[in-house]
Amino acid sequence: MPVVVPSSLLPASAAPAFRGRIGRDAASGHYAVPHRYRLHVAPADPDCLSIAVTHALLGLDDTLPLRLLPEVPDAPDGSYDVLRPLYEASAHLYRGPAAAPVLGDGWTGRIVSTHVPDILRDLALRFRGDGPDLLPEEHREETDALAALCAHGIHRAAQRAGELGLDPEPAARRQAEEARAALFAALADLDARLAGRPYVLGTDPTLADVHVWGALVQLDTVHRWHLDATVLHRVAEHRALWAYAGRLAVHPAFARHLDVAAVLRRHRAHCKGREAAGAAIGVVDWAGAAGPRP
Incomplete structure (x- = not known):
């Protein structure tokens, strides 16, 4: 029997700033191409660690570069200075936090996604190649x-x-x-x-x-x-x-x-x-x- 989590433990969800997806082919706009994308993660953060582990399980070092960020962000809101240009290029007059994780598109210089569940699924389904099936x-x-x-x-x-x-x-x-x-x-x-x-x-x-x-x-x-x-x-x-x-x-x-x-x-x-x-x-x-x- 599945565990039922009390409703008091379900926080109101805030929509992430960027939720692009990796599609199956070129008609999708974003599609899996070696070296096109880069993952920016701070593995001391649990969400970033989950992405880094998935990246390692799939053996993506030569396909999708991983940029590791320091454990402590540059600003109290979780922002990293190195990510600010990506955020500003991706949304006009962006003033929110420039936080990790980020899946960035090197061809456009913009963010594809900051949404962890989507990034994990896209890694498992679109970048898998000959790697293990992490999402049967x-x-x-x-x-x-x-x-x-x-x-x-x-x-x-x-x-x-x-x-x-x-x-x-x-x-x-x-x-x-x-x-x-x-x-x-x-x-x-x-x-x-x-x-x-x-x-x-x-x-x-x-x-x-x-x-x-x-x-x-x-x-x-x-x-x-x-x-x-x-x-x-x-x-x-x-x-x-x-x-x-x-x-x-x-x-x-x-x-x-x-x-x-x-x-x-x-x-x-x-x-x-x-x-x-x-x-x-x-x-x-x-x-x-x-x-x-x-």
Whole structure:
């Protein structure tokens, strides 16, 4: 049975600034051509990390260059100075943030997309070449559902639990408990999926693993700083899930762009939340272990 995420954990969505797509052929305008496009990513950001991992799984170094940006943006709104010309060329009198990730078109000097789900799909479907099938037709709906589970049942739930966990107000405590329950339910669902198989959907890595692993990295490197020790001990009980996270942490495509120190520097540069007791309880040794801490 799929996990139902409480509506309070579903934030109002803001439309991204750019949502161009890569089509099948020249009639589409944007189509997959070697060296035409460039990906601009800051892998310390979880969305950018998911794109970098997908890029590595597909082996796109010689087809679609990857431009790596520093973990801390140049401005508080997440802007990078190097991306500002791309944004200004893509929208008249653009005044918004010049943030990563960006899929840019070298032929026009403009942005194709900043929308992470679209970029991931286009990498998997349009730039795949002879690479692995990361988005099998029969699993596309399930992959989308898992992406939503990670976004709301793990990331958003952990964020809310951390924000509200130290608030003494009864309403805040109820909301924190609801967020914790959603987090535990999501982790239990994923733990059950991974019992007895190496990847979320079977024997080979897919975009589902990119979503799940990225959410676990964020939970154990960032969100744990704002969760209490009781919550972290409950989180760590999902042994199959965290063993999976540790195995992927040494997989070349997943490990290539993972820099936990950079993730923490990015987090600390903008986070003003209070530290909780869970900060001292890391579940996975991301620097080298292939499983959860003993």
